[in-house]
Amino acid sequence: MSRFERIRGRLRRAYQSGRESARAGRVAPREAPEETAVASPATPGPAAPAAATTAAGQPPSALHASTTSRDDADVPHALRIAAAWSWRLIAIGIVAWGLLKIVGTIRIVIIPLAIALLLSALLAPAVGWLLRVRFPRSLATGVVLVGGLAAVVATLTLVVNQFIQGVPELSEKSSQGVRQIQDWLKTGPLHVSDNQINHYIDEAQTWITGNSKTFTSGALSATATLAEVLTGTILVLFATFFFLRDGNKIWRFLVRLLPVAARWKVDDAGRAAWSTLGAYVRATVLVAFIDAVGIGIFLVIFDVPFAFALAALVFLGAFIPIVGAALSGGVAVLVALVDSGPVTALIILGAVIGVQQVEGHVLQPLIMGRAVAIHPLAVIIGIAAGVVLAGIVGALVAVPLIAVLNTAIRRLAARTVPDTPPDAVVVAAQAP
Template sequence: MSRFERLRGRLRRAYESGRDTVRAARSTPPDVPTPARAASPSEPGPVAPPAATVVGAEPPSPALHHSTSSRDDADVPHALRIAAAWSWRLIVVGVVFWALVKLVSTISIVIIPLAVAMLLSALLAPAVGWLLRARLPKSLATAVVLVAGLAAVVGTLTLVVNEFIKGVPELAAKSSQGLQQIQDWLKTGPLHLSDNDLDRYLEEAQQWVNNNTEQFTSGALSTATTLAEVLTGTILVLFAAFFFLRDGNMIWRFVVRLLPVAARWKVDDAGRASWATLVAYVRATVLVAFIDAVGIGIFLVIFDIPFAFPLAALVFLGAFIPIIGATLSGGVAVLVALVDSGPVTALIILGVVIGVQQVEGHILQPLIMGRAVAIHPLAVIIGLAAGVVLAGITGALVAVPLIAVLNTAVRRLAARTVPDTPPDAVVVASRAP
């Protein structure tokens, strides 16, 4: 018998032996105990069932949840763990936000002019684009647009001041007559105040003015001390607006290159979309403010209200603060109409202001601004309140554009679409090994 046949016989006998063992194990009833065998390294002894109690051994630790890392975490209720996780994360976010607010308030003398320059650049950017398409040099086109815009602002303010100076004497005389009419109404109206009551209220008002004279004086002094800051901020606005208009694309590309490569395209897409939103918002706001000023100014001229042009200019400037700006400036027009022409004309002007506001809110803004810069009114109110608290009138002016820009940026960053490949991008493909 050859060696191969002997090896084949051994393999067959081992296979038959294993098959007989399997058949015997299958035919053994469950209640028949298996004979004990001695444990050996090749055949270890029987393993205790999961429910068995081993004498002298420590009890097994309870199974941990996938969200826990120790028994201490497993003993804490799941809801409490989630609440604690949210709490410390919110605390960290709050601390970072507080530090950011403190930093902005510390360097507000720089942040506010830059924000105003950004708004001014968004307003004048289309005009610069027109001049560049007319093949003017970039620096010349930017300077022409900036100088023309500055001349328009200075000319408008000059006309407003001149109109105001001309009408002050007439308005002062009519104000005295209006105050006399108010006193007569307080006496003969539903309040039925006597001369003694009126004198007492006037004395209290005079006493209040005397007590607060020091505060008024200190406020005037502080205003005088901030004149240098205002001048510095104005110069910074002009220089920043010039370079934003001329080199804005270059500045943005430099900022994007500071980011990781994987995030550059996404951030660049969100930034350019946000800039388009800001341009659309500023242009739409200017158009809406112009319509408001013209609408209210026409009725002021029709009813021969003094300071018609200055009041229309005030409405135009106030319309840059959404919801409340044009309303407050229109309220000034109503007061002037009350003093000059009486309560009937004042009520008519009030109706005109309310009507213009309704047309603005329900027709002009949705039609002109569109969905790209649509913001919920609650977000507008909260943003205005926060802006007024943090930076006064400037904060109210910047708050809503900032919310619109952040809204667009967050939506673009959260979108799962891949931005289009830039036309100047160079794609290098590696060869397969």
């Protein structure tokens, strides 16, 4: 036997001896008999176990597995659980409050990025189609972005031109409507005199004069808001371009920042959430287009002014579910009331309500399907929270954000193993 083999044999015996000693040490405490000796001042011995101690003649309270001392055991179990939940919820609330403060501070960046994500989800299929036709990625992204921007500019131009052409006529009819209201106040059940009407008009003028500073400060804030809008628009265009061109690379870079064990799960949840966002945005555009066409047809039939502009307003309002199209339809009803009277206004109101019912009960379930189905209560709460936090843009972004979070959380909570990413490199272990 060589010297090397003797050394290896000694090491193996030492390793086996150590394992047997460790195993015997684990088994010995379980098999050792309990000490029953009682300690006394004359013959000191082991102390009595905790279970044998008594306090004031009462049996001791059993320690729960979650307690670390006798004081914890004296607190009711339900109160301990409530306290544990309370401090955890307080910690989560503090973190959420901090995040909201950060988002509020940099909202001029967050809001354009959120809008860019929505536009990217809407335009991504067009970019994919051009890529399949062998367009370079940058060229395909530029063509789609410029085409979408041209469509928006053309629509806004038509709306502005129609407003410019129809405002004089609408102003004249509005004056007639005001005179009709004054006649009704004098000859109707209220019997308001001319002096009272003039008094109310003077009070209104006095109030406007007294609040001129408020209006001036509002105009200054509007100027600042206009600067923010211009800055945000430029950021939206740049962010949309790079999201469309390099979105997959950006996502993979973000996933690589996570621990290795969490990458596949997060990647799977993120791609599922992106699919949900794309489906939601495209379905919302289709539903909004159908709403605008349906209400616009009634506006054209009854010769309501600004038919195209009001239809465009309905289209934009439909991006805010449940309340958006209703509010924009209310504007159409008011214009019809001023221009054509109460009968036409009631007909337009019926058309708006009918289109809303068809949208809610037929179009959205049929087009959006179960993948992006959200309970109406969650929609209303999300819109209200979005309005409080970020105004109109918050209401626009709230519902798709809820849909994305719903899909991502469901996928993360699922116990299924996600599919292997197509770019994953699997290294096989070599045989010894």
